Amino acid sequence: MTLRQLLAIGSLAVAPIVLSGQGKGVPPADLLKPLGASWPTYSGDYTGKRYSALKQINRTTVKNLTLAWVTRLNEGPGGPGFGGNRSPVIVGGEGTGPFVPGVGGDTNKSSALIVDGVIYISTPDNAWAIDARAGSERWHYYWKTRGGTHVGNRGMGMWNDYLYFETPDNYLVSLEAATGKERWHKVIADFNLQYFSTTAPVIVDNHVLVGTGNDLDAPGFLQSFDPVTGDLQWKFFTVPMNPGDPGVDTWPSLDAARHGGAQPWLPGAYDPDTRLYIFGTGNPTPAYTPGRGEGDNLFTCSLIAVNVDTGKMAWYFQTSPHDMHDWDSAQTPILIDGVIGGRKRKLVSTAARNGYFFTLDRVTGEHIVSSKYGLATNWVASIAKNGSLRRNPEKDPSIGGALVSPTAGGTINWEPPAYSPDTGLFYVSERNGYTLFYLTDVDPRGSMGLGGVEQVNVGSAGSYLTAIDYRSGKVVWRRPYPGPGNGGGGGLLATAGGLVFAGDAGGNVVAYDAATGVPLWHSRIGGVTAPPQTYMLDGRQYLLVAVNDMLYSFVLY
Amino acid sequence: MKTSNVFVAAALAGLTIGVHARASAPQQFPQQQRTPGDPAVIERGRTLYSVSCSACHGVDARGGQLGGPNLLRSQLVLMDQKGEQIVPVIQKGRPDKGMPPMPLSEEDSQAVATYLHSLLAIAGRQGSPPPSDSPPPNVLVGDGTAGQAFFTARCATCHSTTGDLQGIASRVTDAKALQNLWVSGGVTSGRGRGGRGRGSASGITATVTLPSGEKFDGRVRRYDDFIITLVLEDSVERTFRRDGDQPKVEIRDPLQGHRELLAILTEKDMHNVTAYLVTLK
Numbered sequence: 160m161t162l163r164q165l166l167a168i169g170s171l172a173v174a175p176i177v178l179s180g181q182g183k184g185v186p187p188a189d190l191l192k193p194l195g196a197s198w199p200t201y202s203g204d205y206t207g208k209r210y211s212a213l214k215q216i217n218r219t220t221v222k223n224l225t226l227a228w229v230t231r232l233n234e235g236p237g238g239p240g241f242g243g244n245r246s247p248v249i250v251g252g253e254g255t256g257p258f259v260p261g262v263g264g265d266t267n268k269s270s271a272l273i274v275d276g277v278i279y280i281s282t283p284d285n286a287w288a289i290d291a292r293a294g295s296e297r298w299h300y301y302w303k304t305r306g307g308t309h310v311g312n313r314g315m316g317m318w319n320d321y322l323y324f325e326t327p328d329n330y331l332v333s334l335e336a337a338t339g340k341e342r343w344h345k346v347i348a349d350f351n352l353q354y355f356s357t358t359a360p361v362i363v364d365n366h367v368l369v370g371t372g373n374d375l376d377a378p379g380f381l382q383s384f385d386p387v388t389g390d391l392q393w394k395f396f397t398v399p400m401n402p403g404d405p406g407v408d409t410w411p412s413l414d415a416a417r418h419g420g421a422q423p424w425l426p427g428a429y430d431p432d433t434r435l436y437i438f439g440t441g442n443p444t445p446a447y448t449p450g451r452g453e454g455d456n457l458f459t460c461s462l463i464a465v466n467v468d469t470g471k472m473a474w475y476f477q478t479s480p481h482d483m484h485d486w487d488s489a490q491t492p493i494l495i496d497g498v499i500g501g502r503k504r505k506l507v508s509t510a511a512r513n514g515y516f517f518t519l520d521r522v523t524g525e526h527i528v529s530s531k532y533g534l535a536t537n538w539v540a541s542i543a544k545n546g547s548l549r550r551n552p553e554k555d556p557s558i559g560g561a562l563v564s565p566t567a568g569g570t571i572n573w574e575p576p577a578y579s580p581d582t583g584l585f586y587v588s589e590r591n592g593y594t595l596f597y598l599t600d601v602d603p604r605g606s607m608g609l610g611g612v613e614q615v616n617v618g619s620a621g622s623y624l625t626a627i628d629y630r631s632g633k634v635v636w637r638r639p640y641p642g643p644g645n646g647g648g649g650g651l652l653a654t655a656g657g658l659v660f661a662g663d664a665g666g667n668v669v670a671y672d673a674a675t676g677v678p679l680w681h682s683r684i685g686g687v688t689a690p691p692q693t694y695m696l697d698g699r700q701y702l703l704v705a706v707n708d709m710l711y712s713f714v715l716y
Numbered sequence: 717m718k719t720s721n722v723f724v725a726a727a728l729a730g731l732t733i734g735v736h737a738r739a740s741a742p743q744q745f746p747q748q749q750r751t752p753g754d755p756a757v758i759e760r761g762r763t764l765y766s767v768s769c770s771a772c773h774g775v776d777a778r779g780g781q782l783g784g785p786n787l788l789r790s791q792l793v794l795m796d797q798k799g800e801q802i803v804p805v806i807q808k809g810r811p812d813k814g815m816p817p818m819p820l821s822e823e824d825s826q827a828v829a830t831y832l833h834s835l836l837a838i839a840g841r842q843g844s845p846p847p848s849d850s851p852p853p854n855v856l857v858g859d860g861t862a863g864q865a866f867f868t869a870r871c872a873t874c875h876s877t878t879g880d881l882q883g884i885a886s887r888v889t890d891a892k893a894l895q896n897l898w899v900s901g902g903v904t905s906g907r908g909r910g911g912r913g914r915g916s917a918s919g920i921t922a923t924v925t926l927p928s929g930e931k932f933d934g935r936v937r938r939y940d941d942f943i944i945t946l947v948l949e950d951s952v953e954r955t956f957r958r959d960g961d962q963p964k965v966e967i968r969d970p971l972q973g974h975r976e977l978l979a980i981l982t983e984k985d986m987h988n989v990t991a992y993l994v995t996l997k
Contacts, residue, residue, distance in 0.1 A: 306744050308842075351795045353745045353843070375843035376789040418789055444843065535979060559857035559987040560895060562978065593978045595896060599852050600845075604779050607789055608843015613852075613892075617900035618971065618978050642939050643920075665940025678941050 196695035207428035215700035217656030228294030252303030269314035298339030316360035325356035370423030393470030397421035406457030420444035424489035441487035450605015455480035474524025512569030530632025535564035535591035556596035574650035588647020591620035638676030650690035662687025747836035761831025799829035858987030901974035
């Protein structure tokens with residue numbers, strides 16, 4: 160895409176709606192465009208590809224990248240700024256206790272929104288607007304929490320001039336993008352039931368699609384809220400909740416199903432042609448022990464397509480039937496328009512936490528490919544005709560210990576993959592750790608939540624940047640992340656410059672050749688914690704990389 | 717008492733892993749945030765529960781054979797603040813679900829509610845139930861004779877029961893710890909939820925050969941695609957820049973054999989070898 164085309168898109172974006180005169184924001188129609196100069200939603204666009212059309216930074220020029228600015232995200236209500244650019248803190252929230260950095264505190268695991276020269280970024284309980292040219296803070300919103308698990312925040316959603324993010328104590332908070340002033344906050348899940356919310360809302364037209372999370376045997380659900388009023392539009396449960404619901408026969412009882420988990424931990428992808436929002440669900444609960452029969456436990460560990468207007472399920476495909484290792488299949492899937500057997504197909508692909516890769520027809524859910532991409536993955540006994548993985552029960556947690564790869568953390572976890580239409584390759588970070596899973600709670604009723612096991616990591620067959628042919632599921636190449644530990648923290652970015660950006664295991668952000676996996680540029684800024692992102696301003700392409708609470712912006716001058 | 721011990725333990729655990737001194741409360745859910753109940757009331761509630769409730773709901777409140785649901789994940793119990801939901805259910809029952817009314821006074825019903833809240837308060841992280849008093853199961857499930865045969869065939873090329881492994885079971889007396897040790901080769905780590913376990917380069921050595929032919933041998937401090945840092949024989953660190961194939965780097969991992977073993981080791985063989993190794997007192 161030329162600079163002129165990019166500018167043209169930029170001006171189109173501004174034209175239709177200027178709501179309150181406060182900046183231009185993200186009109187919903189903008190989200191239908193492929194990812195380019197700005198980054199208006201979690202994955203950049205609806206396809207989940209994390210493929211930017213920008214190519215000023217490319218295989219030839221990448222070696223000239225230089226640091227434009229660096230800044231620190233200062234969580235909480237006070238404290239020193241970085242480089243003297245701290246802005247006054249806007250305080251919201253229902254909590255009454257003192258500020259305490261959380262488990263995920265100081266760690267940025269989010270995808271920023273980058274719109275009109277401003278970076279909107281979030282960590283648990285915190286949101287910022289940062290000048291994309293200067294790195295200076297425009298505003299900082301801080302949410303006083305009631306508590307809950309502070310494991311991470313994946314980012315915000317934007318509808319025209321309004322921002323939306325979720326808090327660990329289960330509020331959907333809407334801010335004015337221009338000022339950071341709160342518009343409203345709404346309860347999205349019951350804190351008493353130990354829900355906690357980490358994911359990034361996804362905006363589709365006048366729907367704010369919101370997932371939540373839970374570890375204590377509570378049912379998962381996806382909700383849609385009105386972007387103006389915050390009123391609930393629909394709520395879709397990911398496990399059977401009533402007698403006769405689809406999938407109820409895959410549980411020993413309705414009570415077991417209603418405590419079955421299947422949390423939508425991460426944002427999905429959206430297909431405007433079918434109006435289907437396609438997202439993944441998490442593990443069944445109890446996660447590691449008996450207590451949920453011998454059935455498949457629908458719709459845990461599944462890819463699910465729901466109609467965004469009705470919240471009704473169109474299809475599902477379960478990627479880990481009767482999971483026994485906490486291998487969520489919540490990974491953001493990627494929509495690919497490809498050719499299978501000489502026929503054009505509308506596809507969706509996902510690399511799951513359980514070490515297997517899947518391609519489906521995204522209109523019907525019809526299965527096309529199931530293949531192993533985790534080198535060491537060892538828990539599958541067989542693959543049924545319909546692509547369904549059947550587990551080897553020897554690998555279930557046991558009293559004497561089961562030796563399993565991947566670890567409970569998975570071959571991949573939340574870190575998003577990428578896809579390049581130029582190479583036809585699906586990129587994912589692949590981790591091949593081994594864990595001994597000991598069953599410590601032998602009660603036949605099963606344990607609760609993630610209890611009842613002890614896990615000891617006993618080695619690894621290495622971690623890789625892995626390129627997969629989405630049509631066959633075959634691994635085309637693996638580039639090792641050398642050294643001990645795992646690479647790929649934070650996730651991936653692919654660009655039309657022929658590059659894939661990733662954090663390696665040694666604390667470098669690396670630009671790899673998208674065709675071969677050969678590293679072409681790196682900077683040792685520390686272990687990358689959020690997906691690298693790119694944007695274009697004043698005719699220059701930037702690369703944004705997060706390391707814990709630090710934010711680095713590289714540019715070509 | 718029990719509750720505060722758990723809080724102290726949690727706070728200590730936080731201190732050992734974190735940079736910040738963390739109070740635990742803001743991380744927690746309402747059930748762990750409440751003011752603990754009167755110990756005397758909790759104790760009375762425990763007794764009343766065991767008499768009136770445990771037959772259906774289990775001695776640990778995690779559900780029983782007569783069909784009573786697990787109360788520690790019950791929406792009603794989790795939503796209850798101070799008996800306002802639990803007490804009416806105890807006194808009126810839930811006839812639609814087969815639960816009869818229990819002949820408990822308001823005060824006794826309240827005590828049961830307080831007891832249930834005390835259980836929720838000491839539940840483990842990530843939805844785990846409260847800690848159990850029963851000892852963990854014995855991991856020794858294998859056949860030592862078969863394990864010896866496997867050892868002779870697979871392990872004896874590097875290890876000897878009269879050499880490095882002599883008396884191993886006296887040095888490592890816990891069978892689970894022994895199994896973790898021998899399977900991993902000595903490098904284990906706990907679970908990292910994000911799957912980004914930080915490994916260590918311990919034991920790894922390398923030879924770096926410069927284009928000039930000059931060679932450096934040492935222990936690997938760290939390496940990636942771009943640099944390698946060795947600790948040389950005189951304890952001096954030296955870092956070499958890597959550019960593709962130059963300089964030549966040969967990395968030696970003493971655990972390579974164990975890594976290869978992980979790919980082929982079955983649960984049965986593993987359990988058998990452990991059953992054999994525990995005899996090497």
